[in-house]
Amino acid sequence: MPGIYKLIDVVGTSPSNFAEAVKSAIAEAGKTVHHMSWFEVIEQRGAIKDGKVAEFQVTVRIGFKIDT
Amino acid sequence: MPGIYKLIDVVGTSPSNFAEAVKSAIAEAGKTVHHMSWFEVIEQRGAIKDGKVAEFQVTVRIGFKIDT
Amino acid sequence: MPGIYKLIDVVGTSPSNFAEAVKSAIAEAGKTVHHMSWFEVIEQRGAIKDGKVAEFQVTVRIGFKIDT
Amino acid sequence: MPGIYKLIDVVGTSPSNFAEAVKSAIAEAGKTVHHMSWFEVIEQRGAIKDGKVAEFQVTVRIGFKIDT
Amino acid sequence: MPGIYKLIDVVGTSPSNFAEAVKSAIAEAGKTVHHMSWFEVIEQRGAIKDGKVAEFQVTVRIGFKIDT
Amino acid sequence: MPGIYKLIDVVGTSPSNFAEAVKSAIAEAGKTVHHMSWFEVIEQRGAIKDGKVAEFQVTVRIGFKIDT
Amino acid sequence: MPGIYKLIDVVGTSPSNFAEAVKSAIAEAGKTVHHMSWFEVIEQRGAIKDGKVAEFQVTVRIGFKIDT
């Protein structure tokens, strides 16, 4: 992967599971960032409501190539 | 989130995947703890039997509000 | 679990989610390693292509009993 | 410190600073736990509202002696 | 907290204490970032001059909602 | 290990060595907790008096099954 | 270092060694960021091709002053 890459941290959320939360984070980041190349899961948390999991939250670190 | 919160660590298990293991941990904790507010995944492990994943195990740290 | 165990680190991949990536890692390891007993998730990463998650990658540490 | 101790994790909050958040966590824990002996700061977070710090949150691990 | 959040790391400084350093970091970040929701303390350092603390420095990770 | 497990952290002490400190922590915890299944060493510390080790202190995280 | 600083994470690459990879990351970041003040090495990785190191990759966290 020659070149220079930048990393950003994004939190995605999903009512269903962690994989969907990851996908939503990547999809949203893709609206303003191009040439995304890889991601790393940094943290997995969630919200609880009425005794049940209401939301899965995943912090992903995304690497994308900088145009030079 | 004004107020005081307590944290407990619970291990949930599921034969299917990590999200189900998280849900089972939260559901079980909800039988004795009220006002659960959030959780954090601490560890993801599992059991193997006959060369296949037999069980997904997730340790979740659950935060709940203390009645004051 | 009396006896001696060895640990190996394997990276499994899946286009769908982390649980499938774990299963593929365990299944592949089982081709050469016997008596696998447990696993621990060490790292969760992934590849991005055209702005979408192209691959989920999970590093699992697998414990298996050594015949003595 | 001969004897056996138990550890609990409590999150205290304060609109002013971290030290006050620690004190509120200890004070609340003291309502149900006796013989508290020491604490350790595990995490320092906070809430933001209208561009300003609205709340300081401190997770403290509290050690207390068990009556035997 | 449905939606997508971004995280940025900012270092605030204060001659008085860590809480003021946190506040200055949040206030400054608020000039260009909107919808800030929470922060986490990542590191606490400081500068020493003539044998005394000259400056408290706090690295805070700030989470803010992305308009979608 | 199907089912749900809870984790508690206990500090055991011994004038002799770490293994004895672990055993005392487990034994004491067993007075109020049933179905203990495994433990993990979290921290090893100790007290010094008159230039000699006066006490070994071990923090163990104990997992026990919840009756459901 | 009075004032407010922001941190960004950049991955630099070099076919020769880690120091060159650091320099390339800083040089590239300098095209869009001003007043860079310090960096910290977060991760050191690399690519292998035909049994040899093909590329050194260094993730650096760069601190730069915000104009206020």
Next chain:
Amino acid sequence: MPGIYKLIDVVGTSPSNFAEAVKSAIAEAGKTVHHMSWFEVIEQRGAIKDGKVAEFQVTVRIGFKIDT
């Protein structure tokens, strides 16, 4: 900061808050160490007495220049 620096770890205490504990640690270290340049907070703990915080304890790592 050209030159060579040494690091020492000191625990400062205060009945009031963490910032005062940091200051007391730096002040005391300054009695025997010269050219102190920066510090980093390593650990924040405290003592509890009669259900209240009796003492804030901060471990600071202090960097100082060696005369060469």
Next chain:
Amino acid sequence: MPGIYKLIDVVGTSPSNFAEAVKSAIAEAGKTVHHMSWFEVIEQRGAIKDGKVAEFQVTVRIGFKIDT
């Protein structure tokens, strides 16, 4: 220690204490690995049965020289 070394992770067990568990891990590894040079303790766990420690488990990382 000129030359190239490989690292393997082995879990040893003992009903008595951690030192015996370490020794059993090293002894077993020595049956297939030669030129072992050092070890590092990675994790200390154990099994509990009938309210007592039934087994001490130690994960050791072993370094051994590769014949070249």
Next chain:
Amino acid sequence: MPGIYKLIDVVGTSPSNFAEAVKSAIAEAGKTVHHMSWFEVIEQRGAIKDGKVAEFQVTVRIGFKIDT
């Protein structure tokens, strides 16, 4: 990177610098392992003799594809 990968930890040494130590570790590993794809630096240590650095030691985690 579809497929399954295995990770091994190798310590390379060099009298000159860390980059050479990495290269020697990769070269040696390549004698028995094929399809090596990436590495990660885990630890950087060294030996001192007569007050000077006698050897740089780097522990690298190497990922290689398993033929399936």
Next chain:
Amino acid sequence: MPGIYKLIDVVGTSPSNFAEAVKSAIAEAGKTVHHMSWFEVIEQRGAIKDGKVAEFQVTVRIGFKIDT
């Protein structure tokens, strides 16, 4: 523990077990340092010779009160 404390890291060794290695480290440190108060185990390693544990090595962080 009002007052100021300093921390030093010492490695003790023993042919028998970790507890003896801790004791030897404390005893040796006591020859030059007074008012030692507590210790914390930082690392547990060892040397292997002829396929057997030849030496247990423990790094302990020792806290001692500074005369003021």
Next chain:
Amino acid sequence: MPGIYKLIDVVGTSPSNFAEAVKSAIAEAGKTVHHMSWFEVIEQRGAIKDGKVAEFQVTVRIGFKIDT
């Protein structure tokens, strides 16, 4: 390595690369400390001036034998 060892942390600097910074730290420490045996890299940072790396800074933990 029978005997007792002490650890000190030293920060070395170099305008060229990390290996030189390590060497300068060891050389300087050797002026007052004897019987140095090994080192471990704890942190790698640096200063930036005019958009370029002005200084590489390495924190090394040095182990040396105590005369007994």
